Every structure is written in C-alpha cells, then in structure tokens.
Amino acid sequence: MQPTQALFKAFRKTRLTTKDVNKGFYKGTRTGRMGQHTKYGGYIVDWSRVRTFVVPPNLDKFKLTPYVTRQIQQTKGQYDGYRMGPKSPELYLDRWKRENGMD
Amino acid sequence: MAMASSIRPSIGRILNPAATQHTANPFSFLTIFTRATTQTCSFSTTPELNERRPRRDNNRLRGLSSLYRSGPRARTNIEPHELPKPSSYKKKIEVDPNHGLWGFFYAKDKLLPTPDEIKEYGRAWSAEELRQKGWEDLHSLWWVCCKEQNRLLTAIRVWKSLGFQRRELLQDRMYENKITMKRIRHVLTERFYLWEDARALAVSDPEINLADTTRPYNPSVYYEEQSEEPVAESSGTSAEQSATEDQESAAEGQKSVTEGQQGAEGQQAGAEGQQEVEKSAAEKVEPSTSPTDTPEIQQPPPRI
Numbered sequence: 001m002q003p004t005q006a007l008f009k010a011f012r013k014t015r016l017t018t019k020d021v022n023k024g025f026y027k028g029t030r031t032g033r034m035g036q037h038t039k040y041g042g043y044i045v046d047w048s049r050v051r052t053f054v055v056p057p058n059l060d061k062f063k064l065t066p067y068v069t070r071q072i073q074q075t076k077g078q079y080d081g082y083r084m085g086p087k088s089p090e091l092y093l094d095r096w097k098r099e100n101g102m103d
Numbered sequence: 104m105a106m107a108s109s110i111r112p113s114i115g116r117i118l119n120p121a122a123t124q125h126t127a128n129p130f131s132f133l134t135i136f137t138r139a140t141t142q143t144c145s146f147s148t149t150p151e152l153n154e155r156r157p158r159r160d161n162n163r164l165r166g167l168s169s170l171y172r173s174g175p176r177a178r179t180n181i182e183p184h185e186l187p188k189p190s191s192y193k194k195k196i197e198v199d200p201n202h203g204l205w206g207f208f209y210a211k212d213k214l215l216p217t218p219d220e221i222k223e224y225g226r227a228w229s230a231e232e233l234r235q236k237g238w239e240d241l242h243s244l245w246w247v248c249c250k251e252q253n254r255l256l257t258a259i260r261v262w263k264s265l266g267f268q269r270r271e272l273l274q275d276r277m278y279e280n281k282i283t284m285k286r287i288r289h290v291l292t293e294r295f296y297l298w299e300d301a302r303a304l305a306v307s308d309p310e311i312n313l314a315d316t317t318r319p320y321n322p323s324v325y326y327e328e329q330s331e332e333p334v335a336e337s338s339g340t341s342a343e344q345s346a347t348e349d350q351e352s353a354a355e356g357q358k359s360v361t362e363g364q365q366g367a368e369g370q371q372a373g374a375e376g377q378q379e380v381e382k383s384a385a386e387k388v389e390p391s392t393s394p395t396d397t398p399e400i401q402q403p404p405p406r407i
Contacts, residue, residue, distance in 0.1 A: 056243040064240065066248040066280050067225035074229040086234060087293060089300035093308065096301070101320035 206250055207257045214261050221258075221272045227282035233290040241287050248284045255280065 007014070018027045035045040056062075082088040167176050174183055200211070209216045233241065255277045262270055305311045311319050 054242075056239065056246055059243055059246055062243045062247060064244050064247065065225075066227075066244070066251045066283050068228050068232065069225045074226075075231060077231045077234070086231075087297060089297060089304045092297045092301040093304055093311075097310070097320055097322065101322065 207253050209254055209258065215258055215265070218272055221276060224276050224279065227279045228286055230286045230290055233286055234293075236290075238291075241291060245284060245287050248280055248287070251280050252277070252284075 016025055016027065018029065032049070034049050035043055037043055077086060079085040079088070079091065082091045164176070166173055169189065174186065179186075205211060208214075209220070228244075236244070255273060259270060259273050259277070262273060305313060305319075310321055310323055312321065313319055
C-alpha cells in the first residue's frame with residue numbers, strides 16, 4: 001500500500017471545498033442560517049431558528065410500531081357533506097364544537 | 104597473506120619435489136625425473152582454506168514464522184492442521200447489555216437479520232389512520248420510525264460491506280418506513296393548516312365569539328347531554344388553544360387497534376369516562392404488528 005500521491009497542478013481543476021482558500025470563499029453545508037452577522041465580525045444567534053430535538057417521554061413503553069398489520073385494510077374516511085373532505089375547516093370547527101365547545 | 108602462505112608450500116612441492124618426497128622407492132625416484140620432462144599443472148587441486156569452510160545456512164530458523172504460519176522446520180509426526188494453535192491473546196471487552204447503541208441493531212448476537220426476519224413487516228400507516236392520533240402519539244411514532252430507519256440503514260451498510268447482492272428486501276422495508284414518516288408529517292401540517300383555516304372561519308361564525316375567552320361557543324340549539332363531561336386538563340389562555348389540546352386528548356383516547364369503533368363511541372357519547380377509556384385502552388392495546396388470529400376489520404367512523 002502506498003500513500004496518496006499529491007495532486008500538485010491537478011488541484012487547480014478540482015472544485016473548491018470549505019477547507020480551501022484562506023478567506024473570501026464561503027461554502028455552506030446545508031444546515032441553514034441560524035442568525036445574522038454583526039458588522040464587527042460577530043454573530044447573533046436567532047434561537048427561534050435553531051433546531052431542538054425533543055425526545056418524547058416513555059418511548060420504551062410505546063406500543064405503536066412503524067408498520068401496521070396487513071390484516072387491517074386501509075379504509076377511506078367518510079367526509080360526507082364537507083366540500084374539501086378532511087381538509088375542510090368546517091369539519092374541524094364542527095368537531096371542536098361537539099367535543100370541546102362547552103368546556 | 105593467506106594466499107601467499109597457501110601458494111608457497113604448493114609451489115615449493117612443485118619446484119622441489121625431490122626434497123619433499125621420500126625417495127624410498129627407487130621407482131618413484133625415477134618417476135620424479137620422468138615427470139619433470141612431461142607437462143605439469145602449476146596449481147594444486149587442494150582448495151584454499153577459505154573454500155574449505157563449512158557451507159551451511161547459519162540461520163537455523165530461516166523461514167520459521169508464527170505470524171505467517173510457516174510451520175515447524177523439523178519433521179513432525181502430526182499433520183499441519185493438528186499443530187497446536189496459539190492461545191487467545193485478544194482482550195475480552197465487557198459490553199453493557201443496555202447500551203443505547205444496541206438500538207442500531209436488530210439482535211445482539213447477529214450483525215444482520217436473516218432474510219426471513221427482514222420480510223416480517225406490515226404496511227405503512229395510512230393518512231386516515233394517522234389522523235385519528237393525537238400529538239403525543241404521532242411524536243412518539245415518529246421517533247420509533249427514526250429508530251427503525253437507523254436499524255435499517257445499519258443493516259444496509261453491513262449487507263453492502265459483506266458483499267451481499269440484492270438489497271431489495273431491506274430497501275422495500277425502508278420504503279414503508281419512510282412512507283409512514285411522510286404521512287405523519289403530512290397529517291401534522293394538514294392539522295395546522297386546518298386549525299388556521301378554522302380560526303379564520305370562526306371569525307365569521309355567529310355561534311362563536313372569539314373575544315370571549317371563557318365561553319366563546321354559544322350554540323343556538325342545546326341538546327340534552329347524556330352525562331356530565333369531566334373537565335379535561337386544559338389550562339390554555341385562549342379558547343382555541345384549549346380547543347386544540349382537548350381535541351388532541353380526545354383523539355389520544357383512541358389508541359387501540361379498534362380505533363374506529365372507539366372513535367365512533369367517543370364522538371357519540373361525548374367525553375364520558377374518556378380518561379378511564381384512555382387508561383384501559385393503553386393497558387389492553389396490542390402491538391399493531393403482532394399477528395392476531397381474528398382480523399379485526401376497522402369500521403370507518405361515521406361522521407355527522
């Protein structure tokens with residue numbers, strides 16, 4: 001086994017990466033913008049844009065699995081009388097009134 | 104130096120054969136003089152001292168290697184495969200059986216599940232089934248799907264590294280898992296947009312007065328309630344927030360496999376004993392992929 005040979009001039013033809021060029025070249029890594037730069041070179045983090053992953057409690061006791069048994073057929077929901085079916089706001093409102101309105 | 108000393112005696116013998124040889128035999132004396140007249144070789148056939156050294160391989164253990172398993176140099180009575188093997192020198196590492204990284208594998212004793220085990224999976228959740236679920240259930244289900252995805256990706260990687268062909272089994276299972284996750288996301292976004300649209304609609308609804316936070320809903324027609332509704336845990340400041348919370352807790356009560364039937368009951372009988380229903384349903388619920396002898400056909404919930 002031999003070590004990788006150095007590229008020398010062939011490097012000029014390759015695409016720039018984040019590690020190349022001392023300054024002046026920025027290439028992101030698809031993580032998104034998390035704040036804004038200050039004119040003094042700093043950065044103010046916008047915490048509403050920062051991702052937070054919340055683990056649901058009692059995950060080990062959770063009984064549902066990613067798959068449903070094939071013995072149960074997929075059924076279509078009945079949305080008679082609603083113009084947009086499951087996406088109609090009247091459905092949502094009616095259900096709220098029925099289940100929750102009198103609280 | 105050695106050359107000179109070795110040459111000298113031989114040369115001496117050649118030059119003065121009469122002096123060195125014992126002339127006991129008169130015939131030999133004569134042969135000396137006769138030999139002097141014929142051709143003589145000026146070199147001796149006796150090898151030099153350097154040539155007389157023992158020509159051997161001084162490396163007694165040449166080629167002998169335990170690393171490369173050359174085998175012994177000496178002849179043995181046993182076959183090569185009967186030779187004793189070196190003892191285990193690898194350190195035994197103790198592993199925590201409850202380590203979180205075990206979640207990346209299907210089994211602790213195997214790298215890969217067998218093809219029969221890979222084939223044992225159901226179908227993806229349908230959007231309709233997911234619409235019945237509340238936030239907590241969907242949140243937990245998403246994480247369960249993520250863990251399954253991790254396991255599948257590990258298995259695919261191991262499959263590839265071992266050089267097995269035909270990853271369709273794993274890829275199909277991965278597809279079902281991804282579909283479930285996509286549908287969860289779809290249902291949640293749909294619910295959010297629905298909430299926004301319903302809020303906009305509630306502005307124009309005569310029965311609802313959004314300015315009144317304690318009692319926004321004033322139905323025009325009152326029905327006789329069958330039972331007293333226990334107040335659900337809703338400490339929301341605005342009515343709509345409490346509405347969504349209660350709705351989700353109501354949806355949460357329908358956790359079991361017979362969700363459609365319970366959903367129908369829940370809607371018709373109101374929130375009566377819903378908390379008790381929630382607890383009993385959670386205890387009695389069966390995992391959705393466990394094979395049941397009597398397939399329960401889900402009834403679609405009758406919507407008014």
